[in-house]
Structure formats: C-alpha cells, structure tokens
Amino acid sequence: MKVIHVVGARPNFMKAAPVLAALKTRQNVGQTLIHTGQHYDANMSDIFFQQLGMPIPDVNLEVGSGTHATQTADIMTRLEPVVTRIKPDIVLVYGDVNSTVAAALVCAKLRVRVGHVEAGLRSFDRSMPEEINRLVTDQLADLLFTPSEDGDQNLQKEGVVLEKIHRVGNVMIDSLVQLLPLAKKCSTDGFPERYALVTLHRPSNVDDSASLKGILEALLEINRRIAVVFPVHPRTRQRIAELGVPLDNLHLSEPLPYVEFLALQSRATAVLTDSGGIQEETTYLGVPCLTLRNNTERPVTVTMGTNILVGQDRQKLISELTKILDGHAKRGQAPPLWDGRAGNRIADVVCG
Numbered sequence: 001m002k003v004i005h006v007v008g009a010r011p012n013f014m015k016a017a018p019v020l021a022a023l024k025t026r027q028n029v030g031q032t033l034i035h036t037g038q039h040y041d042a043n044m045s046d047i048f049f050q051q052l053g054m055p056i057p058d059v060n061l062e063v064g065s066g067t068h069a070t071q072t073a074d075i076m077t078r079l080e081p082v083v084t085r086i087k088p089d090i091v092l093v094y095g096d097v098n099s100t101v102a103a104a105l106v107c108a109k110l111r112v113r114v115g116h117v118e119a120g121l122r123s124f125d126r127s128m129p130e131e132i133n134r135l136v137t138d139q140l141a142d143l144l145f146t147p148s149e150d151g152d153q154n155l156q157k158e159g160v161v162l163e164k165i166h167r168v169g170n171v172m173i174d175s176l177v178q179l180l181p182l183a184k185k186c187s188t189d190g191f192p193e194r195y196a197l198v199t200l201h202r203p204s205n206v207d208d209s210a211s212l213k214g215i216l217e218a219l220l221e222i223n224r225r226i227a228v229v230f231p232v233h234p235r236t237r238q239r240i241a242e243l244g245v246p247l248d249n250l251h252l253s254e255p256l257p258y259v260e261f262l263a264l265q266s267r268a269t270a271v272l273t274d275s276g277g278i279q280e281e282t283t284y285l286g287v288p289c290l291t292l293r294n295n296t297e298r299p300v301t302v303t304m305g306t307n308i309l310v311g312q313d314r315q316k317l318i319s320e321l322t323k324i325l326d327g328h329a330k331r332g333q334a335p336p337l338w339d340g341r342a343g344n345r346i347a348d349v350v351c352g
C-alpha cells in the first residue's frame with residue numbers, strides 16, 4: 001500500500017510524526033512525505049523534523065509565502081504531477097492550513113482517496129481562513145479522523161456519513177507524550193522563574209493594527225505583574241515592527257523548537273495564546289490557558305480543560321490572569337483518547 005503524507009506548516013509536523021511512525025511498523029506500507037514549503041524558515045520547519053524524528057521529506061514543493069489564492073494554487077499546481085506519478089492508495093492531510101485544503105482538492109479531482117487527520121473541528125467563524133480550509137477538506141475527505149466527540153457531531157450535521165468518521169483521539173498529544181520526558185530535562189535557564197507564556201499569530205489579532213496595539217499594551221501591563229515570555233511568529237514580528245510599539249521589557253525570542261517550547265509551556269504560570277494547538281497542549285498539561293479569541297474550534301478545551309476564552313476584552317484578560325496569579329486557576333482534565341495512541345488508531349484504519 002502506498003501512502004502519501006502532505007505537510008506544510010509548523011502545526012502539521014507534530015500531527016504527522018506519530019502517523020508516520022505508526023505506519024512504519026505496519027507490513028507492506030510504503031510512505032512518501034511531501035513538504036509543500038508553506039513554512040520554510042529553519043526555526044519554523046527543519047528543527048521540528050529533527051526533534052520529532054521525522055524523515056527528510058521525499059519531495060519539497062517549495063511554495064513559500066503568498067496570498068491565500070497564490071499559495072493554495074501553487075501547492076495544487078506543484079502537487080498534482082507528484083501524486084499522478086506516485087499513484088498512492090491514500091493521501092493523508094493534517095489540520096487546517098492552506099497546504100491541507102490544497103492537497104485535498106488535488107487528490108479529490110484525481111480520484112485519490114484522502115484521509116483528513118483532525119477532522120470535524122469548527123469555530124463557526126468563516127472569517128478565519130482555517131475554518132474555510134476545514135469545511136472544504138472535510139467535504140472532500142474519504143476518511144475523517146476526529147479528535148473528540150464534537151468533531152463527529154459537526155461532521156454528521158454537515159451530512160458526512162457515519163462510516164467515514166473515525167474518532168481516534170488527538171494525534172498532536174501523541175507527540176507531546178513522546179517528547180515530554182525530554183522537555184522535562186530541557187533547561188530553561190535564561191528565562192524568568194515565573195512567567196506568562198505568550199503566542200500570537202492569528203490574522204484577526206495581528207493584521208489589524210488597533211487589535212495588535214491593544215494586545216501589546218495589555219502585555220506591557222501584565223509584564224508589570226509577571227514576566228511575559230513571547231516567542232514571536234514571523235508574521236507577528238513583521239506587524240510589530242510596522243507598529244513600532246517598544247517591547248523592550250518583555251522576553252521576546254525567535255520561534256522556539258518543539259521541545260524547548262514544550263518545556264516552557266509545561267512550566268508556565270499561565271499561557272496566553274491565539275493558537276489552536278496550544279489550547280489543546282495546555283489542557284493536556286493542566287496549565288491555565290487564556291485564549292485571545294472570541295471562539296474556538298476546540299470547545300472541549302473549555303468544557304473539560306483549562307482553557308478560557310477572553311476574546312479581545314482586555315479587562316477580562318487581566319481579571320482572569322489575576323485569578324490565576326492569586327492561585328484560583330481553572331482546573332481541568334484531558335479529554336478521552338488524548339492518550340498518546342491516536343497515531344496507532346489511524347494506522348489501524350488506514351491499513352484495515
């Protein structure tokens with residue numbers, strides 16, 4: 001059996017690694033790893049492959065950055081001949097980035113089976129590019145691997161037949177479980193003892209200067225009470241430079257490798273983020289998470305986990321953070337099937 005994996009952006013890598021590893025143990029499975037090149041900086045891509053023990057991609061489409069249409073179209077144009085040449089039995093796509101939807105479109109038109117890992121998540125907010133990517137990918141996929149029950153329900157409401165849906169749990173947690181022991185040994189010397197860890201990259205927060213300015217001002221206020229550690233995504237770095245707000249007192253850094261970031265996350269007093277995956281990782285780790293968004297496609301992190309949505313409400317952000325600093329953080333638990341074995345369950349279905 002020939003399996004192609006298509007990955008492109010940082011959050012894809014920790015989802016694909018466990019599936020690649022699980023399928024490697026199965027008989028008669030040949031795997032091809034294709035990197036679209038959506039993320040291309042060494043600290044957004046290469047270091048993740050190394051730390052996650054992923055093979056070097058067999059093919060790199062080297063699409064780079066662009067508008068949504070350009071990036072998606074470039075991936076499609078460059079991927080089509082590769083899939084046509086390899087003639088896979090199935091193509092696995094991950095998450096909700098432009099690489100995911102581009103690959104699903106190419107394969108659906110070539111009548112190649114598509115498996116979507118992390119299917120069924122919905123923010124119900126179509127102003128998010130990722131929501132469009134999720135909706136389209138799930139309509140095209142033949143196998144839909146969901147991380148939680150809400151995913152199954154969303155898909156059924158959209159008319160996806162039950163036979164296509166496989167609740168396998170959260171594959172990203174597989175990578176976390178595997179690398180947490182290494183992260184526990186990882187030094188965070190040079191970082192403050194007690195800190196709030198921040199990540200920001202959503203267009204709705206960083207591309208709008210008023211929103212970004214408001215968030216940066218809130219971070220400067222928070223930094224007077226607890227040190228703010230902020231590894232800055234390239235997109236956000238560009239926007240901050242354009243705004244010119246001085247952030248000298250914050251602990252800014254380049255984007256961090258997986259293990260170092262996991263170490264910082266697991267030791268943080270609180271995490272402030274607009275990422276999807278970090279809402280899940282903090283829930284698993286039991287670390288309080290304040291999400292700077294009005295909605296989440298991962299509601300289980302709010303209902304069962306440690307996540308609280310604070311939107312763009314600065315007062316709410318400060319008051320929820322104050323509760324955490326005062327020792328009244330929200331407690332939670334890991335949802336069912338977030339157990340480090342999702343990759344194996346996916347391999348069972350793919351090979352079944």
Ligand code: UD1
Pocket residue numbers: 009010011038039040041042044065066096097098099129130201233234235276
């Ligand atoms: C993408 C995903 C988002 C995911 C995020 C994780 C889509 C629509 N969005 O957003 O869901 O949460 O990745 O990071 O697919 N850049 C670099 N170096 C890189 C990559 C990007 O400098 O290696 C810069 C470029 O200027 C680029 C900008 O960052 O224009 C944005 O990158 P892009 O891949 O378009 O989207 P992300 O914001 O990273």
